[in-house]
Amino acid sequence: MNTMLATAQASIRQAAKDLGYDDAKIEAFLQPEHEHVFEINVGGKIYPAYRIQHNSKLGPYKGGIRFHPNVNQDEVQALSTLMSLKTAAANLPLGGGKGGVAVDPKALTPAELEQVARGYAHYLAPYVGSDKDIPAPDVNTNGQIINWMLDEYEAVVGKKDPGAFTGKSMDTGGSEGREAATGRGGVYVLIEYLKRKHLLDQPFTVALQGFGNVGYFFATALRQECPNAKIIAIANSKHTWVNPAGIDVTKNIDGVDYPRPEELNDLQNVEALVPGAIIGVQADVLVLAALEDAVTGANVAQIQAHTILELANGPIDQEAEPVLHDKNIAVLPDVIANAGGVIVSYLEWVQNTKGEHWPEDLVNTRLAELIVPAAHHMFKRAEEKSIPYKQAAFELALERLLS
Numbered sequence: 391m392n393t394m395l396a397t398a399q400a401s402i403r404q405a406a407k408d409l410g411y412d413d414a415k416i417e418a419f420l421q422p423e424h425e426h427v428f429e430i431n432v433g434g435k436i437y438p439a440y441r442i443q444h445n446s447k448l449g450p451y452k453g454g455i456r457f458h459p460n461v462n463q464d465e466v467q468a469l470s471t472l473m474s475l476k477t478a479a480a481n482l483p484l485g486g487g488k489g490g491v492a493v494d495p496k497a498l499t500p501a502e503l504e505q506v507a508r509g510y511a512h513y514l515a516p517y518v519g520s521d522k523d524i525p526a527p528d529v530n531t532n533g534q535i536i537n538w539m540l541d542e543y544e545a546v547v548g549k550k551d552p553g554a555f556t557g558k559s560m561d562t563g564g565s566e567g568r569e570a571a572t573g574r575g576g577v578y579v580l581i582e583y584l585k586r587k588h589l590l591d592q593p594f595t596v597a598l599q600g601f602g603n604v605g606y607f608f609a610t611a612l613r614q615e616c617p618n619a620k621i622i623a624i625a626n627s628k629h630t631w632v633n634p635a636g637i638d639v640t641k642n643i644d645g646v647d648y649p650r651p652e653e654l655n656d657l658q659n660v661e662a663l664v665p666g667a668i669i670g671v672q673a674d675v676l677v678l679a680a681l682e683d684a685v686t687g688a689n690v691a692q693i694q695a696h697t698i699l700e701l702a703n704g705p706i707d708q709e710a711e712p713v714l715h716d717k718n719i720a721v722l723p724d725v726i727a728n729a730g731g732v733i734v735s736y737l738e739w740v741q742n743t744k745g746e747h748w749p750e751d752l753v754n755t756r757l758a759e760l761i762v763p764a765a766h767h768m769f770k771r772a773e774e775k776s777i778p779y780k781q782a783a784f785e786l787a788l789e790r791l792l793s
């Protein structure tokens with residue numbers, strides 16, 4: 391069993407036991423409802439493929455499809471289990487699933503990539519659909535790949551069903567605001583937390599690890615929504631840059647829409663440090679929007695922030711979590727903090743089933759209407775029981791899933 395699956399199952403067992411559920415019920419929940427394990431043949435090359443449908447108590451399975459050479463059944467099972475908790479914690483009428491193909495998409499021609507996508511959807515066509523299982527993009531998959539999958543699926547089942555996949559391009563029924571949703575949702579969660587702690591009315595500083603899809607849109611939404619916030623450090627996989635005067639992510643030397651940190655005006659005369667330096671930057675809030683295990687037992691002592699926002703999945707390891715709790719550093723956990731992506735996927739599905747296309751403002755309003763109450767339930771439970779926010783979110787999700 392891989393570490394991620396073992397860790398996810400251990401946290402669930404602990405939280406469910408604390409709530410008083412018996413072992414048989416917990417073990418039955420951990421077992422996925424359906425495991426589709428198959429192969430995709432492209433020109434004689436065989437790629438192992440998976441779709442794990444973990445739990446559908448609350449609605450159709452929901453979760454992304456990952457194309458990566460390291461994809462394996464245990465990893466997909468772990469991610470599908472965490473999706474069941476995420477949709478439940480966000481109070482969505484959806485279950486949890488995840489999929490993947492063990493393939494390096496960078497080594498494929500565009501025609502081969504299309505064949506992998508179509509092969510995946512062709513095999514799974516009987517098992518997915520807007521009322522059964524609704525896949526979405528994940529690592530190395532995008533709107534184009536999802537469009538191919540939807541087209542193949544509709545050809546096999548012989549009917550139009552645009553709500554069967556989310557993350558589609560805009561011209562095939564995608565939602566406004568989907569690209570920015572995870573970062574924007576993180577901003578809403580952070581604002582609610584700071585309001586609750588009476589910290590929102592005063593200026594505060596932010597260090598941001600990761601400047602990809604999630605990190606960039608977090609930074610732009612923070613600028614729009616939170617005038618008291620000042621981003622003073624940004625890191626990507628190559629460097630950390632610190633500018634105590636503040637970094638305006640909307641201004642860059644080439645006027646591009648989606649700049650890299652080194653293109654930002656405010657980072658032109660700033661010395662580049664090693665990527666790991668971001669963890670120890672003196673800022674009030676540390677935002678983790680890069681990869682898993684960014685904070686470990688080895689670097690947790692460097693953290694100076696009073697609050698950490700987990701936008702990546704699992705960016706804090708098991709060893710570091712209790713250290714942060716003991717030091718009273720608040721961790722706003724991935725299960726709620728990065729739920730904006732799955733929430734707007736849900737809103738895309740709602741628009742498709744109603745035959746509507748909403749403007750971005752309305753999508754953002756609906757996102758806030760869903761993520762803010764979910765965050766408040768978590769804060770309240772954690773405060774009542776003096777437990778970490780992650781445990782509180784797991785408990786609330788498990789009560790919905792196991793009752």
Ligand code: NAD
Binds near residue numbers: 572728731
């Ligand atoms: P991305 O590939 O667009 O960006 C990742 C960023 O992290 C890049 O800037 C990269 O340079 C940086 N990075 C990588 N290694 C680093 C390191 N060692 N130190 C500092 N920075 C590093 O990915 P993304 O879509 O922004 O996703 C980021 C995280 O958020 C992932 O964990 C992903 O699973 C999670 N997530 C994404 C979404 C979504 O909607 N995209 C939804 C939920 C969760």
